[in-house]
Amino acid sequence: MYHIVAQPSCDNCGGITSFGMTLVYLECQRNSYIRPMDTLFEGENQIISIIVIAISLLFVMGVAIVLFFYFSRRKIIKTELEKATMEIEHQKEVLRSTIITQEEERARIAQDMHDAISSKLNIVSLNANFLLEEGITSDEANKMGDSILKVTTTVLESSRRIAHDLLPPTLQKFGLEAALEELCEEVYDSKKFELEYDISYEENFVSSNHELHIFRIVQELMNNSIKHSEASQITLILKTKENILSLQYRDNGKGFNIEDTQKAKGLGMSGIENRAVILQGDLEIASSPGNGIAVTIEINNEL
Numbered sequence: 382m383y384h385i386v387a388q389p390s391c392d393n394c395g396g397i398t399s400f401g402m403t404l405v406y407l408e409c410q411r412n413s414y415i416r417p418m419d420t421l422f423e424g425e426n427q428i429i430s431i432i433v434i435a436i437s438l439l440f441v442m443g444v445a446i447v448l449f450f451y452f453s454r455r456k457i458i459k460t461e462l463e464k465a466t467m468e469i470e471h472q473k474e475v476l477r478s479t480i481i482t483q484e485e486e487r488a489r490i491a492q493d494m495h496d497a498i499s500s501k502l503n504i505v506s507l508n509a510n511f512l513l514e515e516g517i518t519s520d521e522a523n524k525m526g527d528s529i530l531k532v533t534t535t536v537l538e539s540s541r542r543i544a545h546d547l548l549p550p551t552l553q554k555f556g557l558e559a560a561l562e563e564l565c566e567e568v569y570d571s572k573k574f575e576l577e578y579d580i581s582y583e584e585n586f587v588s589s590n591h592e593l594h595i596f597r598i599v600q601e602l603m604n605n606s607i608k609h610s611e612a613s614q615i616t617l618i619l620k621t622k623e624n625i626l627s628l629q630y631r632d633n634g635k636g637f638n639i640e641d642t643q644k645a646k647g648l649g650m651s652g653i654e655n656r657a658v659i660l661q662g663d664l665e666i667a668s669s670p671g672n673g674i675a676v677t678i679e680i681n682n683e684l
């Protein structure tokens with residue numbers, strides 16, 4: 382709606398007073414009233430738009446955070462699960478090695494008992510029965526008596542050896558260092574090899590069960606050198622420092638092809654491997670024809 386008003390004056394149209402100009406003026410005035418309202422609405426819209434955008438952004442950020450936590454949690458759970466599975470597998474491996482080692486020891490002891498004790502005691506029993514027979518001359522009785530005495534002496538010796546093998550008394554009484562030194566001296570006394578050894582073991586570094594496994598490993602390595610190597614020199618170094626026990630063994634004998642042995646492994650080498658698993662140690666065996674054998678084992682007692 383347009384109104385004619387007297388003496389209009391306006392900044393936009395420069396105060397023109399003709400009728401046409403008045404209309405222009407009124408239009409101008411109308412615009413000057415309407416514009417602020419438009420601007421007001423535009424402002425409100427902008428605020429609403431900003432709020433909507435902000436809420437959307439917050440929502441997107443919220444979803445992103447939830448997704449991030451969900452996936453990182455899933456990743457953590459997956460890693461933990463993998464770690465737990467590996468630990469279980471490792472425990473299974475240790476258990477398997479322990480059982481195999483125990484079975485092998487049982488079989489060896491049963492064999493020893495059978496060969497060195499049962500069969501000999503059968504002879505004693507036979508001779509003793511013969512003594513009870515009627516009409517036996519005193520000469521025969523004396524011979525039987527002598528035979529019984531000889532056999533019982535060897536049986537006693539064997540039973541001592543078997544008991545000694547089961548748990549070496551020096552190991553039990555004086556610990557691993559003394560037991561290994563005794564073993565080295567026995568090998569040295571055989572005058573078959575030059576033997577160098579350097580043993581410094583911190584007492585109770587590993588449990589007494591584990592000490593027996595370490596002793597058996599060294600014993601088997603030495604037995605193999607005696608039986609197979611034709612070496613002239615053996616070196617044994619065993620040290621404990623901080624949390625690490627390191628064992629190094631070598632002979633300078635004829636060596637062997639490890640791959641062939643892997644295929645047809647005797648009880649000795651597989652026993653060493655099983656004991657290394659029980660000890661949770663890192664075992665390395667290096668040998669090739671003409672180059673002797675070098676064995677290293679590292680055990681971390683914090684594992």
Ligand SMILES: Nc1ncnc2c1ncn2[C@@H]1O[C@H](COP(=O)(O)OP(=O)(O)OP(=O)(O)O)[C@@H](O)[C@H]1O
Binds near residue numbers: 605645
């Ligand atoms: N120090 C060594 N020097 C040369 N050859 C070796 C040595 N140690 C092992 N070997 C080879 O590896 C093979 C496997 O050894 P392992 O101790 O497993 O069995 P073994 O000594 O023959 O029998 P067992 O130990 O069961 O009485 C041996 O037969 C031998 O050929």
Ligand SMILES: [Mg+2]
Binds near residue numbers: 604605647648
């Ligand atoms: Mg052997």
